[in-house]
Amino acid sequence: MTHRQVMQSLTGLLMGMFVSILAGTVVSTSLPVILSDLHGGQTAYTWVVTATLLATTVSTPIWGKLADLTNRKLLLQLSLVIFVLASAIAGFSQDTSMLITMRVFQGLGAGGLTALTQIVMADIISPRERGKYMGLFGAVMALGTVGGPLIGGFITDAINWRWNFFVALPFAVVAIILIQKTLHLPAQAKRKVSIDYVGIVLLSAGVSLLLIWVSLAGNQFEWASASSFLMVGGAVVALIAFVFVELKVSEPILPLTMFKNRTFTLSVVASISVGVSMFGTSVFLAQYMQLARGANATQSGLMTIPMMAGLLIISTIAGALISKHGKWKAIMVIGSVLQLVGLFMLGTIHFNTNFILVSLYMFILGAGLGMVMQNLVLIVQNAVTPKEIGVASSGIAFFRSLGGTIGVSVLGALMGTKVADLIGSKAAEMQSALAALGEKGQAIGAALASGNIPAVHTLPDSVRVIIESAYGDAVAHVFFVAAPLSILTILAIVFLPNLELSNQTRDQRAKSDSEATSQGSPLEEAEHILVDVSEASVAVTPGAEELTARR
Template sequence: MTSSAQYDPAAAEADPDPGPGAGDMTHRQRINALVGMLLGMFVAFLSSTIVSNALPTIIIDLHGTQDQYTWVVTATLLASTATTPIWGKFADLVSKKVLVLLALSVFTLGSVLAGLSTSVAMLIGFRVLQGVGLGGLQSLIVIVIATMFSPRERGRYQGPIAAVMALATVAGPLIGGVIVDTSWLGWRWTFWAGAPLAAVAFVVVAKTLDLPVVEKKVSIDYLGAVLIAAGVSDLLIWVTLGGKNFAWSSATSYLMAGSGVVLLVAAVIVEARVREPIIPLRLFRDRTTTLATIASVAVGVALFGSAVFLGQYFQIARGYSPTAAGLLTLPMVGGSMLAATVSGSLITRFGRWKRFLVAGAVLLSLGFFLLGTVDHATDMAQLLSYLFVVGVGLGMTMQNLVLAVQNSADPRDLGAASATVAFFRSLGGAAGVSVLGAVLSNHITDLIAKGLAALGIDASGAAGNAGLSSLAELPAPIEAVVRGAYGDATARIFVISGVLSLVGLVAIALIKEVALRTQTGSEQLRDAEGSVAATSPAGEPER
């Protein structure tokens, strides 16, 4: 396997750009197809952020509850996480172009129907459909880019990818806020706004993407797909509801956790026996894939779990508006985009990648520990500089972890390997949001109770219930206690994120650097299939 090759600086310098790439696509065709894929990526990330500022209005308009508020977000997250490895495996079996177009179609249909919802239950159902398409876009876009461009030349395109992610992250809440505040539009357009862009992406991809399809007998592991999706969804629902809808030590909690584990154990047994498993267990025999997966889980928990609460910190603890809170994350977004662009270009130029991964993991841990020192009165310039450090670390780790896995994976497992890393990162993020949220909630409750006790006020039964929606109704001294509690408690989340980032750093440090391949995914697969055909006994059909 190519992953055992030693790094050769002379060879790397001699061939920084290996040629035309995927199949018979010219460089211009590949760039045009990349534009279509980036449009799809923009729509996917935009949909994840544009609804955030509209949710209070949506819940009020549809007469929903606080629990339903949470599930409007959780439903999409569950569906996208559970289906990511399934889409990735299909990418190894059937036409990637067809799958991308299908994912865009499912996502667009879910978005349009979500905008037509007349109840929160209907909205949650359509958000699940939207999440299925979102899971496809998140995994397939990375896989297709890997198929079109070699690992060596892929670094130069990390800048545009990071820029698209950053723009969608910042623009989403801003666009959502403008739509909700515009009387002739209304909240339904937060779902419909992405549909035209998705349609444009569909047309561009349909006209430009021309990847070869390797003829092979398709054997789809339906049972494994169902078991993985059911087991993951069960555990994510348990983590999401635990401590709120039922006690962690209750019979309901034990039943949900136990059933999730049983389903996943059954999935492992099935995956070990079927011909084409959704998540091939052989992937984890590769040291790079295993360590990158561990790092991705750690980074996912730290990143998603803490980033979700940044907006809450800015709005409740510091009193900024939702729009201003979104703008205050710009240093982190800008740092990520800058680091991804520069590190990607240097990786393409020199062919070395591990040093950037290690440096990124160090900066990510350092940034979170620095954020762990903040409170409700921290100087904003100081705080924003910490966010920039986190952003730089993030930009040097997330894309390069995927690059390391794609570089070491067997070309026949490129889709499954790419999707597996994305899957575990999303899984870590989903779990992180809930677990770190529970830690934050408990710490806020304690701090509010102590603050009110210092004022001589009995906080029993109401200590942890004061939040953004009720701040305006509180007397000034109590409001100050609540804001201070949110600001001081958030530091604990960042400290935990820093510790988890250290776990990712250790995993990354143990990864062995392998020279970046100079063949695209399509070229590697074609060579691999040719080798199999050449060594097969006469008359034996090629698999």
């Protein structure tokens, strides 16, 4: 494909990415306000995020496998429709249960967009050339990740938080039309399709039970309890059954043979800790800005720009360097080290830390994620066969989402406990501050006792400083606990095979492999040539009778 053809095909894909990012990030700075309005606490806050991650995690490998079996263009449009309709309905939520339910459907659509975007890229752009187009993806991610929180914060402060869920609708309509008109994918060979329905059910049940247990344990029931035993036992049984099914079926959802590929296995390990860093920081930084620094929704969006700037600027530069030189390993090792440093430094912040320092720490973390996250998918696509690209790409996204979901759930529970302990340690100060406020203090005390997340920027200074201090130290504690996981990313990337990046797209590689198979191996070709030469020499060499006659 020419550059012009690639650009035309990418138009709808980029718009679809923008819609997915915008619909996800536009509510990030508004969640404290939304939960306050719907009377939700820290558990509900964690579940609003976890529900989407859970559905994304479970559905990603399913979308990826379907992409290897059927029309990827249609699947992309379908996932986009599901995502945006769920977003629109979420705007009418009357309580946290309805909001969480719609977030589940958002996650189903996001799983498709997450997997299919990477798969379709492999159809039209070779691994070596993909760096040249990272600037475009960086620009779209910038509009979505930086613009989303700003738009969401402005809408929440100026109109109403419900409009955050409607803002992506016009973009979605345009995206679906553009994908239909501009995205032209190579035709897939017709073949009999066998969908692993049993595997889908077992994977969904096993992962869902495990993640729901992680989310609820410690809040709804004790970690060591009958409920924990039943949920973990059920998850283990379902996942063991899933392994047996995947070994037997002809078209497994997650082929276990993929783990024989060293690049895939190590990339899975790295993706798990990257998921914790990526999803965890996006959730807890918003809480830090609003609950520890007293920012409103709009200000919170502005204050997270340094991290997004680090991710987008550095990922674009790294992509261009990889495309130019074909070397990826040194860039990814540096990125994994920056991820560790960024998380560790964020683990040292307080509610009153100089914001220039906080911005620097966020930029470092964003830079590290930008150098690692997308390139993990790139090198896996480069290392597997063309027919495995779909399931391999979705596999990496699956484990990244799995790590993020478990990380957010565990870290959210840890943060809730830490906040309660810190506020409890200052109970005397809090009682004194509330008593000095009279009836207003009693109302604030009742709201805090209910467990609801407060709108910190509206609180009196005497109470506000206690709440900000507690949340500031709790968020820092969460980052400090998450930091050691980044060591896994460093080790996994160090031991990745340093394979050369291919200059062929998925379709070109498939045709090359097919031609090579039909022509036989180089050894077989050499044998054929020797036989042909031998026969030719026999044909032109005079026999004994012919020589006698000549004499």
